[in-house]
Amino acid sequence: xxxxxxxxxxxxxxxxxxxxxxxxxxxxxxxxxxxxxxxxxxxxxxxxxxxxxxxxxxxxxxxxxxxxxxxxxxxxxxxxxxxxxxxxxxxxxxxxxxxxxxxxxxxxxxxxxxxxxxxxxxxxxxxxxxxxxxxxxxxxxxxxxxxxxxxxxxxxxxxxxxxxxxxxxxxxxxxxxxxxxxxxxxxxxxxxxxxxxxxxxxxxxxxxxxxxxxxxxxxxxxxxxxxxxxxxxxxxxxxxxxxxxxxxxxxxxxxxxxxxxxxxxxxxxxxxxxxxxxxxxxxxxxxxxxxxxxxxxxxxxxxxxxxxxxxxxxxxxxxxxxxxxxxxxxxxxxxxxxxxxxxxxxxxxxxxxxxxxxxxxxxxxxxxxxxxxxxxxxxxxxxx
Numbered sequence: 001x002x003x004x005x006x007x008x009x010x011x012x013x014x015x016x017x018x019x020x021x022x023x024x025x026x027x028x029x030x031x032x033x034x035x036x037x038x039x040x041x042x043x044x045x046x047x048x049x050x051x052x053x054x055x056x057x058x059x060x061x062x063x064x065x066x067x068x069x070x071x072x073x074x075x076x077x078x079x080x081x082x083x084x085x086x087x088x089x090x091x092x093x094x095x096x097x098x099x100x101x102x103x104x105x106x107x108x109x110x111x112x113x114x115x116x117x118x119x120x121x122x123x124x125x126x127x128x129x130x131x132x133x134x135x136x137x138x139x140x141x142x143x144x145x146x147x148x149x150x151x152x153x154x155x156x157x158x159x160x161x162x163x164x165x166x167x168x169x170x171x172x173x174x175x176x177x178x179x180x181x182x183x184x185x186x187x188x189x190x191x192x193x194x195x196x197x198x199x200x201x202x203x204x205x206x207x208x209x210x211x212x213x214x215x216x217x218x219x220x221x222x223x224x225x226x227x228x229x230x231x232x233x234x235x236x237x238x239x240x241x242x243x244x245x246x247x248x249x250x251x252x253x254x255x256x257x258x259x260x261x262x263x264x265x266x267x268x269x270x271x272x273x274x275x276x277x278x279x280x281x282x283x284x285x286x287x288x289x290x291x292x293x294x295x296x297x298x299x300x301x302x303x304x305x306x307x308x309x310x311x312x313x314x315x316x317x318x319x320x321x322x323x324x325x326x327x328x329x330x331x332x333x334x335x336x337x338x339x340x341x342x343x344x345x346x347x348x349x350x351x352x353x354x355x356x357x358x359x360x361x362x363x364x365x366x367x368x369x370x371x372x373x374x375x376x377x378x379x380x381x382x383x384x
Contacts (some may be wrong), residue, residue: 012131012317015041017338018244018264018310020076021049021090022068023272023300027075030268033339037312037328038080042131045138046076047085047212047244049269053101056094061146063282065093070105077109083129085210087115087158089144089245096156114210115140115159116151123151123159124192126200126207134319137204139196139238141189143213143225144245161193161211162186163225183225190232197236205319209238214246214263217289217304220358222250222262230260239322240315248290248307249351251359252325252366254379259325262362265310270336271302301336308332309351312340314374326374327355342373 015038022030031038038044051067058065076084084106092099099116106113117123126137141161142149151157163186167179193209200207211233213226230241234255241260243250250263277283278295287293290304301308311327329341329351341348352368352375359366365380 010133010318012134012136013040013042014045014136014315014317014322015043015080016045016242016261016264016313017267018047019049019247019266019269020046021066021269021271022072022075023050023066023270025069027068027072028078030270030337031075031079033337034268034312034330035079037340041080041314043083043129043136043317044081045083045085045208045210045242046081046267047088047210047264048076048102048106049088049090051090051094051098051102052105053094053098055101056096056098059093059095059146061148062090062093065090067094067098070101070108073105073109073111076106077111081111083112083114083127083138085114085140085212085244087123087140087142087210087212089142089146089149089212091116091142091158092146092149099156112138114138115142116157117159118151118156119153120151120157120159121153123157124196126196126203128204134206134317135204136317137200137207138210139193139200139207140210141193141212143211143229160186161189161213161229163223163229183223185225185229185232190229193229194232194236197233197238201237206317206321207238208322209233209241211241211243212245213243214250216246217248217286217293217307218246219248219290219306220251220361222362226262230262231255234258234260239317240325242313247303249309249311249355249358251362251364252355252377253359253362253364254366257379259315259322259377261313264313266301266303266307266332267310267312267330267338268336269303270300272300273297273302296334299334301332301334306354309354310338311351311355325377326371327377328374340373343370348373
């Protein structure tokens with residue numbers, strides 16, 4: 001049983017988790033070990049990675065996709081979530097029908113969808129939630145974009161935050177030799193995000209920006225564009241950036257004293273495996289991205305070993321911003337069920353050490369301090 005103290009007036013206890021994508025019918029069971037903690041928050045966020053539909057056809061430009069029944073949204077609400085980002089590289093996997101069915105299911109469950117709309121203006125519109133007298137604005141964007149998944153003035157879709165990949169020869173006079181790779185933000189999308197953040201600040205006390213971005217399955221590495229865009233969001237007035245998509249934890253940094261969580265990793269996402277799927281060239285390529293990753297035939301969580309390490313992000317939100325940023329270490333079992341860890345569990349220290357190591361490897365100056373069953377996150381000495 002989770003013991004929860006009364007909420008201080010003017011304080012919103014916020015919880016955020018990473019990718020959620022159920023395949024089972026009993027979706028509630030995925031949250032058996034975590035729902036009490038989610039429900040203890042005043043406001044809870046999740047990233048949805050699964051289309052909630054029984055209609056539509058799989059589009060040709062998607063690599064891997066599944067879908068689940070729309071009533072899964074009810075399980076998300078019962079688990080304690082309030083807002084759901086549907087700005088995902090899977091949002092249009094089952095066409096516009098599946099996309100809109102998912103939005104309808106989220107709303108029918110009493111949840112608020114983020115980063116989606118019948119057109120680009122709707123997709124970019126901030127969603128405002130008020131708790132304990134504090135108005136919190138949410139914006140959500142996606143950088144991992146199959147063709148035509150983004151909304152336009154005349155097409156439903158998600159809010160884009162695109163990036164370009166640029167290659168520079170190390171020896172320009174030697175064709176075929178090694179190259180440096182850079183990623184740079186799409187100027188129009190970056191400017192639109194900054195304008196959205198500034199507009200949201202006029203409507204709310206605090207602005208939280210969700211970004212589906214980054215390099216999947218690869219330890220520690222951050223793309224150039226996400227560093228640039230994360231800091232740009234803060235510079236425009238955001239109080240925190242919440243990242244996901246990579247299916248693995250990434251480092252946390254602070255910019256101007258405000259947190260950028262580059263990836264919350266997986267949370268309650270299922271990927272069942274059979275021999276046929278395990279032999280597909282596309283899946284064999286993914287295995288090459290993370291040494292030691294082997295398919296678990298019969299298991300429900302077919303991701304790299306390090307992807308089992310996860311977190312539940314917590315912070316306090318007041319009218320003047322975000323404070324006391326912390327996380328509860330989590331471990332995901334082979335049936336895809338996340339388990340919050342206590343400080344006496346050896347796996348707790350594995351997650352803490354992993355976060356320290358990958359943040360350092362990414363060049364991020366961040367301190368992690370164990371405080372009971374949570375880990376406090378703060379700028380390192382160089383950034384204070």
